[in-house]
Amino acid sequence: MAGRRRGWSIGAVGLALLLSLAGCGGTGTDEARTEVQHLLDRRSAALLGHDGTAYDATGVPSEYTRLRALPLASWSYKVTAVRRTSSGATADADLNYRVAGYDKAPVDARRTLTLGRTADGKWYVTSDSPAKGAGQQLWDQGPVTAVRGAHSLVLGTGLTATGLSGYAALADRAVPAVSRAWGTGWSRHVVVLVPRSLKDMGGLLGSPAANYRGIAAVTTGEAGGSGRAPADRVVVNPEAYAVLGDVGKQVVLTHETTHVATRAQTTAATPLWLSEGYADWIGYLGTGRTPTEAAPELTRAVRDGHAPTELPSDNDFGFTSDPAELAQAYEGGWLACRMIAAHWGTARLGAFYRAVGAHERRAGAVEDALKNVLGTTPEAFTERWREYVRSQLA
Incomplete structure (x- = not known):
């Protein structure tokens, strides 16, 4: 939901590619898209395989540290466009990922990647950020820390595992409370995102932070559907949440967990x-x-x-x-x-x-x-x- 630049030399291969991309035909663009797709496929495989060295070899070494705590069941990109720039290229891609044990179907995120090219013609990623108009993902805001509860997964930035464990305890009480009232015909687990600030909360939701001032938490996800949609995310406003008492904090997380449980019937x-x-x-x-x-x-x-x-x-x-x-x-x-x-x-x-x-x-x-x-x-x-x-x- 950021990167070290490498030197780029056009060379004979790079010049040929530049000329083909600048031409009227689509062959060069198609070739570049295929090459970039292969690069991102390797990047995805390295992340899923917890191979930091292989991931770093594809570009932006610092990004792996942001992502490595995420418990992922899947992670893949589909490149939709590649455009040549003076320093390399930019690519539009659809990122699909699933959090292991929580998401029934992939979460979709539109991304824009900037790319450089080595002297021997190999692409590498210099940045991976939200596409224009798309909300941030939590890892865009810093290294992710993950805490698992009995019925919850809490993901946060700027807090230690100890700091996030309180959210997990409240969510773990919320899930059975909701099941007692609503029934057990839902996933019976919840993912809670704890950004660093109100501003970061707005970034995750793709909306001005001022819209959520005084709102302790919201639940993402489309209403209704067939039940095959991925799990909702409960996004906490750490500033408003912090001023609540113990009862208020529990009420908020139980309220949001109810939205997760009832979403298919809403x-x-x-x-x-x-x-x-x-x-x-x-x-x-x-x-x-x-x-x-x-x-x-x-x-x-x-x-x-x-x-x-x-x-x-x-x-x-x-x-x-x-x-x-x-x-x-x-x-x-x-x-x-x-x-x-x-x-x-x-x-x-x-x-x-x-x-x-x-x-x-x-x-x-x-x-x-x-x-x-x-x-x-x-x-x-x-x-x-x-x-x-x-x-x-x-």
Whole structure:
């Protein structure tokens, strides 16, 4: 998710290649692409074989130290383009890799590599970085340290194994807690990424760091799918996470682990009040936190005479929203799920979540699930929720 330059001499072979690349035909470009592909194949094999000497021979010796702690099941590049430059070439490539024991399918990452050429015409890598518009990978930010837990893998930069072990302990408690509420039909393990700073968190997510200020953690990965997608990554904001108490830290990791567990049943039809509220519901189970303790912003609004009249919309959950309004959205979703569990039972809550996600489209998904699973209507449900919010927080 960086390199020592070598001298480059054009020589007779290099001149021939330069002329062919500059020509109208594609033969030279195709030849270069094949050569670079072979180079990256050797590089991948060296990494998977834990052969640092062979890896260093392909270029950027310092990069192996960043990657060697990653427990990899696979690692490969597919070169998509090669362009000649004054100092060598640049290549576009799709990197596919799997973390051993965690990823069901390869994670895809678009990369841009710069290449030099030796006097005898051999390519070597001088840098390997994210393609324009692509997020960083953790190793782009420094050497990766890995800590394995019973149900977790924590990968971090800037922290020792001892520093990361606390995250593993919390994640190991989160996984069985989620399974008790949701069921065991998921991978039952989680990968946690701990970057060095909020800025680095933004780099991993490919978004401005300011979007995540005050957000303790997020979960990556597309919603829905066939269940063949790779495991989600829980990405921690070390700055916001550090100010939380022990209970808060556990709630955050359990919340994010819930997203990993429910991802296959979370589709475009699932409103955020349900997906975020359900994750908070599991997160707070067993903590002993009262509604006024767990929903302070909504409590303040209710007591100030500004109780909500509608369930939170998806727009209310935007990370760029006002912090108080964002908190109220999460708290409102949590209370909705808490109400379902209290009135209809925890099993019905899980069934309701799955029924909503079973729809391919948003239209009618919640309405049908309310009718078929809870035996109510959107209007009656919303009214019950309004009364519940007031009764719990007044």
